[in-house]
Amino acid sequence: MILLKVNEMGKHGSNVEADYSKDKKRMDGRKGMDELRPMSIKVGVIPNADGSAYLEWGQNKVYAAVYGPREALPKHSQNPYKAVIKVAYRMATFSVPERKQPRPNRRDYEISKVLGEALERAVFVENFPNTEISVFVEVVDSNAGSRVACLTAASCALADAGIPMRDMVAATGTGKAFNEIVLDLNKDEEDASDAVDIPLAILPRSGEIVLLQMDGVITKEEFAKAMQMGIKGCKDIYEVQKAALKAKYELEELALNSAEKEIKGDATAQGAGEVKAPKAEKAEADSKPAKKEGKAKKVKK
């Protein structure tokens, strides 16, 4: 049984009631407790940046742009032993139901800091003394899990900028909602009375954990289960990241013949590839009817 009180959504958290241990599916129509929301990544979307990525993950929409390595300014921020990674996490004013004040708040600063620390573990920062790598992540639409979405996009943008890295950074939310351990919580699940939200990021090759935060109360056993689920989710996300980066070049390869013919005119065939996870596509199809239902209910009220 799902009840929506639309007026109170957003500001005070939704008053949605459900019990996942009895229900067979999740609020947004996902079948499994360990299923990710549909995700797609496109790299090279911002021509003036050294590297960039656009990510859609469920309702989350995120842009990431990378500049550098370049001279770190102000000069006192330089480190002669390594590059400093400066992340700016910002949310657009229209990215949340209630208008967000554009001035960066406590949460923005905190997330910028933890994202920078996570990325620093992946990048060969010691190769670029006295420089900075600027990462700008802008959330244009959000529905819980925006920090992990930003981290996933930022990591793709870094790779697109050609910055030497040990590994990609793959991130997902995991935790507990409505009496069940779930992967990739959406906003309704995050607002459940018993919700526990665990943003998690790993370096998939080595399994090193580079981001781990938690909000809520959870038992040891439940935590272990959530982590296991989260790490598996991160590895799925890693595959989407890899495919997105490779697609930019492999799709261009397919377009070679037409490009050769075009060179007499304007000689370009740009094909920044967009990739979707096969699993995600299926999930998207499943979740579409659910979305419509939600909207219809809003209108009625």
Next chain:
Amino acid sequence: MSKKVVVPGDLVSAERKRLGSNVFVADGKVYAKVLGISDDEGEVASVVALEGKYNPQPQDTVIGVVGRVVFAGYGINLNSYTESFMPKSAFREELKMGDIIVATISYVNELKEADLEYAKKLYGGDIIEVTPVRTPRLIGKNGSMLDLIRRGTGCEIIIGKNGRVWARNGNLPLLKKVVKFIEENSYKSNLTNTIESFFGEVPSVPGAKGKKGTDTPSEESEVLGGESEEINLTQEKQESEEYDTTEGE
């Protein structure tokens, strides 16, 4: 494994090999550092980068822009991490901001600051910016691509390893088109032949020396493998450094 597109952290070679460019070792295996095309045939495992900034190396020919004029000399923008400095005595005349110079890198220190030598002012001409890691493709094997472009467009061309192509006279719009095409298709094989056939269809440009197709090496080795001799030399120099980047995990 042979040649394929890799992302950072992808396996290049499961066995320990000599380390080429853009790879590192973890747990006795060789992994890619950057987005690029891997090559583990032969004794060396390496990755040719597809994106990235200019990393100054000694002996590189670079094209600089005067970005700052002080009493003692000039700050030269090399499209690198830091600007380089040249004293006024290095030039026959006074330079002003925005002047273009060509120089050779004599020394790069541990902070990647480059010292320049043999500097020369360039008069007139245009600069075309390209992705620095793709400039080897503009030169081609033994300079074959560069020869071809020079003949086809009739331009005087200097290619800076820092991702700047300086050109003067000749058919500049055509040159820009060709350079852009090569840059965007830098990871594909057989580019020299593609460009050759392209020039073949264009009426000969006044001032272009020689005719199309004379003594051009028609074969170019596969995707990004065929780089100029110069590049191979610098790569070998890098290798000694690359051994140190072994990761202890």
